[in-house]
Amino acid sequence: MMRRLLILFGLVIAVIGVLGIAAPSTLLDFGRSLQTPFALYIVAAIRIGFGIALIRVAAISRTPKTFRILGVPIIIAGVVTPFIGVERARMIVDWWFAQGAWLMQIWAGLAVIFGLFIVYALTPRR
Structure with missing residues (x-):
């Protein structure tokens, strides 16, 4: 069950990455929508859960x-996320936006690779 959930999560990460490559401003708008205290706690919980799932x-x-190795820093990022705060999160997203689409597209490409790597690593060998 956990394997299937992580495969699905890997596919979602890859799709979000493709969206970021094709329409970086849409991804930035999504990032801006997560700039509330409640959303930061949700993001933190997802990160912690994802890191634990990777380790398990x-x-x-x-x-x-x-x-x-990947699970540990993802858990740490989840624990740190609520302490960043909405104002700092807003500053980070604004900095990303100021860099231009090319930086977002590079990171989105890495997200595609990461998501597909998770899928590959969890699919059974033939």
Whole structure:
């Protein structure tokens, strides 16, 4: 069950990345919509859950060490997220917007790669 959930999550990450490549301003607008205290707590919970899930399924993945290594900083990012605060989150998103679409597209491309890597690592070998 956890494997399927993480595969779905990997696909969602990849789709969000494709959206960021095709329409970076739409992704920035989505980021701006998450600039409320409640949304920051939701994002934090998702990050913590995702990090824990990566560590828990590491043993059945194709890349157990990588999943464990990735899980820890994702959990830390989730714990830190609420302490960033809405004002700092707004400053970060504004900085991203000021850099231009190229930076967002690079990071979105990395999100596509990351999402597809999760899917690959969790699909059974033939």
